[in-house]
Amino acid sequence: MITLTHYLILTGLLFAIGLVGVMRRTNLLMLFFxxxxxxxxxxxxxxxxxxxxxDFTGRMFAFFIMPxxxxx
Amino acid sequence: xxxxxxxxxxxxLTLGMFGIVVMSKNxxxxxxxxxxxxxxxxxxxxxxxxxxxxxxxxVVYSGAIMALYAFGMxxxxxxxxxxxxxxxxxxxxxxxxxxAILIVAILCIPLVSESIEASYPAIENVGNIQMVGLILFTxxxxxxxxxxxxxxxxxxxxxxxxxKKMDEHLAIEEDECEMLKEGK
Numbered sequence: 001m002i003t004l005t006h007y008l009i010l011t012g013l014l015f016a017i018g019l020v021g022v023m024r025r026t027n028l029l030m031l032f033f034x035x036x037x038x039x040x041x042x043x044x045x046x047x048x049x050x051x052x053x054x055d056f057t058g059r060m061f062a063f064f065i066m067p068x069x070x071x072x
Numbered sequence: 073x074x075x076x077x078x079x080x081x082x083x084x085l086t087l088g089m090f091g092i093v094v095m096s097k098n099x100x101x102x103x104x105x106x107x108x109x110x111x112x113x114x115x116x117x118x119x120x121x122x123x124x125x126x127x128x129x130x131v132v133y134s135g136a137i138m139a140l141y142a143f144g145m146x147x148x149x150x151x152x153x154x155x156x157x158x159x160x161x162x163x164x165x166x167x168x169x170x171x172a173i174l175i176v177a178i179l180c181i182p183l184v185s186e187s188i189e190a191s192y193p194a195i196e197n198v199g200n201i202q203m204v205g206l207i208l209f210t211x212x213x214x215x216x217x218x219x220x221x222x223x224x225x226x227x228x229x230x231x232x233x234x235x236k237k238m239d240e241h242l243a244i245e246e247d248e249c250e251m252l253k254e255g256k
Contacts, residue, residue: 002079007116008179010083014090016172021094023164029099029144033106036137037090040113043125045179051120054193056207059122063208066128067219069137 007048014041039065078119086112099145107138124201 018041021034043062050058089109096102110133117126195203208216 002076005180006079007120008176010086011179012172012176013087015175016168017087017090017094019168019171020165023168024094027099029141030102032141033093033102036106036133037093037109040110043129044113044116047117047120047122047125049179051122056193056203059125059204060207060212062122062125063128063204064212064215064219066132067223069132 004048004052008045011041011045011048014044017041036069039069075119078115082112082115082119085109086116103138103141103145106141107134110134110138121200124204 015038018034018037021037022031025031025034043065046058046062046065048058050056050062086109089105089112092105093102093109096105111130114126114129114133117123117129198206
Protein backbone atom coordinates (compact mmCIF):
# COMPACT_ATOMS: atom_id res chain seq x y z
CA MET A 1 0.00 0.00 0.00
CA ILE A 2 1.30 3.40 -0.95
CA THR A 3 1.30 5.89 1.90
CA LEU A 4 1.88 9.60 2.03
CA THR A 5 5.51 9.01 3.02
CA HIS A 6 6.20 7.26 -0.30
CA TYR A 7 5.03 10.31 -2.18
CA LEU A 8 6.99 12.68 0.03
CA ILE A 9 10.18 10.68 -0.45
CA LEU A 10 9.61 10.75 -4.22
CA THR A 11 9.10 14.51 -4.01
CA GLY A 12 12.37 14.85 -2.12
CA LEU A 13 14.24 12.77 -4.71
CA LEU A 14 12.86 14.75 -7.64
CA PHE A 15 13.65 18.00 -5.86
CA ALA A 16 17.22 16.78 -5.30
CA ILE A 17 17.58 16.01 -9.03
CA GLY A 18 16.31 19.51 -9.84
CA LEU A 19 18.75 21.09 -7.40
CA VAL A 20 21.66 19.15 -8.87
CA GLY A 21 20.55 20.48 -12.25
CA VAL A 22 20.37 24.07 -11.04
CA MET A 23 23.88 23.87 -9.59
CA ARG A 24 25.38 21.92 -12.49
CA ARG A 25 23.98 23.68 -15.54
CA THR A 26 25.47 26.88 -16.91
CA ASN A 27 23.30 27.24 -20.03
CA LEU A 28 20.22 29.41 -19.47
CA LEU A 29 17.79 27.07 -21.23
CA MET A 30 19.04 24.08 -19.24
CA LEU A 31 18.64 26.12 -16.07
CA PHE A 32 14.97 26.67 -16.95
CA PHE A 33 14.51 22.92 -17.41
CA UNK A 34 15.89 22.32 -13.92
CA UNK A 35 13.57 24.89 -12.34
CA UNK A 36 10.62 23.16 -14.03
CA UNK A 37 11.69 19.92 -12.38
CA UNK A 38 11.76 21.69 -9.01
CA UNK A 39 8.23 23.11 -9.45
CA UNK A 40 6.83 19.78 -10.60
CA UNK A 41 8.35 17.93 -7.66
CA UNK A 42 6.67 20.34 -5.26
CA UNK A 43 3.38 19.96 -7.16
CA UNK A 44 3.39 16.19 -6.58
CA UNK A 45 3.98 16.81 -2.89
CA UNK A 46 1.06 19.24 -2.63
CA UNK A 47 -1.36 16.95 -4.44
CA UNK A 48 -0.32 13.93 -2.35
CA UNK A 49 -0.84 15.81 0.93
CA UNK A 50 -4.19 17.11 -0.31
CA UNK A 51 -5.32 13.57 -1.18
CA UNK A 52 -4.30 11.95 2.09
CA UNK A 53 -5.80 14.68 4.25
CA UNK A 54 -8.98 14.94 2.18
CA ASP A 55 -8.39 18.66 1.72
CA PHE A 56 -8.57 20.65 -1.50
CA THR A 57 -6.21 23.47 -0.48
CA GLY A 58 -3.11 21.59 -1.64
CA ARG A 59 -4.67 20.89 -5.02
CA MET A 60 -5.54 24.58 -5.41
CA PHE A 61 -1.96 25.51 -4.51
CA ALA A 62 -0.62 23.14 -7.15
CA PHE A 63 -3.07 24.69 -9.60
CA PHE A 64 -1.76 28.18 -8.88
CA ILE A 65 1.87 27.08 -9.33
CA MET A 66 1.15 26.13 -12.95
CA PRO A 67 0.72 29.64 -14.49
CA UNK A 68 4.24 30.59 -13.34
CA UNK A 69 5.82 28.45 -16.04
CA UNK A 70 4.59 30.38 -19.09
CA UNK A 71 5.31 33.65 -17.30
CA UNK A 72 8.90 32.57 -16.91
CA UNK B 73 -2.35 -3.42 -5.81
CA UNK B 74 -2.66 -1.59 -9.13
CA UNK B 75 -1.96 1.65 -7.35
CA UNK B 76 1.29 0.27 -5.94
CA UNK B 77 2.49 -1.06 -9.29
CA UNK B 78 1.55 2.17 -11.04
CA UNK B 79 3.27 4.26 -8.39
CA UNK B 80 6.56 2.37 -8.67
CA UNK B 81 6.53 2.29 -12.48
CA UNK B 82 5.79 6.00 -12.71
CA UNK B 83 8.35 6.95 -10.07
CA UNK B 84 11.12 4.96 -11.77
CA LEU B 85 10.24 6.45 -15.16
CA THR B 86 10.02 9.99 -13.82
CA LEU B 87 13.31 9.74 -11.93
CA GLY B 88 15.04 8.30 -14.99
CA MET B 89 13.66 10.96 -17.31
CA PHE B 90 14.62 13.83 -15.04
CA GLY B 91 18.03 12.25 -14.53
CA ILE B 92 18.52 12.40 -18.29
CA VAL B 93 17.36 16.05 -18.30
CA VAL B 94 19.95 17.00 -15.71
CA MET B 95 22.85 14.87 -16.92
CA SER B 96 22.50 14.84 -20.72
CA LYS B 97 24.94 16.90 -22.74
CA ASN B 98 22.67 17.18 -25.77
CA UNK B 99 20.04 19.91 -25.41
CA UNK B 100 17.56 18.11 -27.67
CA UNK B 101 17.68 14.90 -25.61
CA UNK B 102 17.20 16.94 -22.44
CA UNK B 103 14.09 18.65 -23.84
CA UNK B 104 12.51 15.41 -25.04
CA UNK B 105 13.20 13.73 -21.70
CA UNK B 106 11.63 16.69 -19.90
CA UNK B 107 8.46 16.37 -21.99
CA UNK B 108 8.28 12.67 -21.17
CA UNK B 109 8.82 13.31 -17.47
CA UNK B 110 6.00 15.88 -17.41
CA UNK B 111 3.56 13.36 -18.89
CA UNK B 112 4.61 10.71 -16.35
CA UNK B 113 4.03 13.23 -13.56
CA UNK B 114 0.47 13.69 -14.79
CA UNK B 115 0.14 9.92 -14.16
CA UNK B 116 0.74 10.59 -10.46
CA UNK B 117 -2.05 13.16 -10.48
CA UNK B 118 -4.43 10.59 -11.97
CA UNK B 119 -3.48 8.06 -9.27
CA UNK B 120 -4.08 10.73 -6.61
CA UNK B 121 -7.67 11.42 -7.79
CA UNK B 122 -6.78 14.84 -9.19
CA UNK B 123 -7.93 14.27 -12.77
CA UNK B 124 -8.31 17.96 -13.54
CA UNK B 125 -4.73 18.73 -12.57
CA UNK B 126 -3.50 15.76 -14.59
CA UNK B 127 -5.24 16.96 -17.74
CA UNK B 128 -4.02 20.52 -17.17
CA UNK B 129 -0.50 19.18 -16.67
CA UNK B 130 -0.54 17.39 -20.02
CA VAL B 131 -2.09 20.34 -21.87
CA VAL B 132 0.03 23.11 -20.32
CA TYR B 133 3.42 21.43 -20.07
CA SER B 134 3.76 19.08 -22.97
CA GLY B 135 1.53 21.22 -25.17
CA ALA B 136 2.40 24.84 -24.52
CA ILE B 137 5.72 24.91 -22.69
CA MET B 138 7.43 22.29 -24.81
CA ALA B 139 6.40 24.02 -28.04
CA LEU B 140 7.73 27.27 -26.57
CA TYR B 141 11.07 25.67 -25.71
CA ALA B 142 11.23 23.99 -29.10
CA PHE B 143 10.96 27.44 -30.69
CA GLY B 144 13.51 28.80 -28.23
CA MET B 145 15.86 25.98 -29.12
CA UNK B 146 15.91 27.07 -32.77
CA UNK B 147 18.04 30.03 -31.71
CA UNK B 148 20.65 27.71 -30.23
CA UNK B 149 22.90 25.30 -32.04
CA UNK B 150 21.42 21.99 -30.84
CA UNK B 151 23.97 19.76 -32.50
CA UNK B 152 26.75 21.21 -30.39
CA UNK B 153 27.26 19.67 -26.96
CA UNK B 154 26.45 21.87 -23.98
CA UNK B 155 29.67 22.53 -22.12
CA UNK B 156 29.46 22.35 -18.35
CA UNK B 157 32.32 23.57 -16.23
CA UNK B 158 31.90 22.55 -12.64
CA UNK B 159 33.90 24.77 -10.38
CA UNK B 160 33.35 22.82 -7.17
CA UNK B 161 31.70 19.42 -7.44
CA UNK B 162 31.72 18.61 -3.76
CA UNK B 163 29.95 21.77 -2.63
CA UNK B 164 27.20 21.39 -5.24
CA UNK B 165 26.40 17.78 -4.38
CA UNK B 166 26.54 18.29 -0.61
CA UNK B 167 24.28 21.34 -0.81
CA UNK B 168 21.70 19.56 -2.96
CA UNK B 169 21.59 16.48 -0.72
CA UNK B 170 21.27 18.68 2.38
CA UNK B 171 18.42 20.69 0.89
CA ALA B 172 16.63 17.50 -0.18
CA ILE B 173 16.77 16.22 3.40
CA LEU B 174 15.48 19.60 4.54
CA ILE B 175 12.54 19.40 2.11
CA VAL B 176 11.62 15.89 3.31
CA ALA B 177 11.76 17.12 6.90
CA ILE B 178 9.53 20.10 6.10
CA LEU B 179 6.99 17.90 4.35
CA CYS B 180 7.05 15.32 7.16
CA ILE B 181 6.19 17.84 9.87
CA PRO B 182 2.41 17.53 9.24
CA LEU B 183 2.71 13.79 9.89
CA VAL B 184 4.10 14.46 13.35
CA SER B 185 1.32 16.79 14.40
CA GLU B 186 -2.01 15.06 14.88
CA SER B 187 -4.51 17.87 15.20
CA ILE B 188 -4.85 18.69 11.51
CA GLU B 189 -8.29 19.19 10.04
CA ALA B 190 -9.21 19.74 6.42
CA SER B 191 -10.33 23.31 5.87
CA TYR B 192 -12.04 22.43 2.56
CA PRO B 193 -12.98 18.76 2.83
CA ALA B 194 -14.35 16.91 -0.16
CA ILE B 195 -18.15 16.78 -0.25
CA GLU B 196 -19.81 13.47 -1.05
CA ASN B 197 -21.64 13.04 -4.37
CA VAL B 198 -19.70 15.98 -5.81
CA GLY B 199 -17.20 15.16 -8.54
CA ASN B 200 -13.57 16.15 -8.41
CA ILE B 201 -13.70 18.68 -11.23
CA GLN B 202 -16.96 20.14 -9.90
CA MET B 203 -15.32 20.51 -6.48
CA VAL B 204 -12.30 22.26 -8.00
CA GLY B 205 -14.66 24.72 -9.69
CA LEU B 206 -16.62 25.31 -6.50
CA ILE B 207 -13.52 26.13 -4.45
CA LEU B 208 -11.68 28.00 -7.22
CA PHE B 209 -14.50 30.45 -7.87
CA THR B 210 -15.48 31.08 -4.25
CA UNK B 211 -12.53 30.92 -1.85
CA UNK B 212 -9.75 31.42 -4.36
CA UNK B 213 -11.34 33.91 -6.73
CA UNK B 214 -8.87 36.74 -5.97
CA UNK B 215 -5.72 34.62 -6.54
CA UNK B 216 -7.33 33.35 -9.75
CA UNK B 217 -7.83 36.88 -11.06
CA UNK B 218 -4.33 37.87 -9.94
CA UNK B 219 -2.91 34.93 -11.90
CA UNK B 220 -4.78 36.19 -14.95
CA UNK B 221 -3.34 39.69 -14.50
CA UNK B 222 0.13 38.21 -14.04
CA UNK B 223 -0.14 36.33 -17.32
CA UNK B 224 -1.33 39.50 -19.07
CA UNK B 225 1.62 41.49 -17.70
CA UNK B 226 4.04 38.79 -18.82
CA UNK B 227 2.52 38.73 -22.30
CA UNK B 228 2.65 42.52 -22.72
CA UNK B 229 6.22 42.74 -21.45
CA UNK B 230 7.22 39.97 -23.84
CA UNK B 231 5.69 41.82 -26.77
CA UNK B 232 7.36 45.09 -25.70
CA UNK B 233 10.76 43.42 -25.40
CA UNK B 234 10.41 41.77 -28.80
CA UNK B 235 8.93 44.77 -30.62
CA LYS B 236 11.80 47.20 -30.02
CA LYS B 237 13.75 45.75 -32.90
CA MET B 238 10.60 45.32 -34.97
CA ASP B 239 10.24 49.13 -35.19
CA GLU B 240 13.74 49.45 -36.60
CA HIS B 241 13.07 46.83 -39.25
CA LEU B 242 9.84 48.57 -40.25
CA ALA B 243 11.64 51.93 -40.44
CA ILE B 244 14.35 50.46 -42.65
CA GLU B 245 11.76 48.99 -44.98
CA GLU B 246 9.94 52.34 -45.27
CA ASP B 247 13.21 54.10 -46.05
CA GLU B 248 13.96 51.60 -48.75
CA CYS B 249 10.49 52.12 -50.23
CA GLU B 250 10.97 55.89 -50.28
CA MET B 251 14.37 55.52 -51.89
CA LEU B 252 12.89 53.28 -54.54
CA LYS B 253 10.13 55.81 -55.24
CA GLU B 254 12.66 58.64 -55.49
CA GLY B 255 14.77 56.52 -57.82
CA LYS B 256 11.80 56.20 -60.15
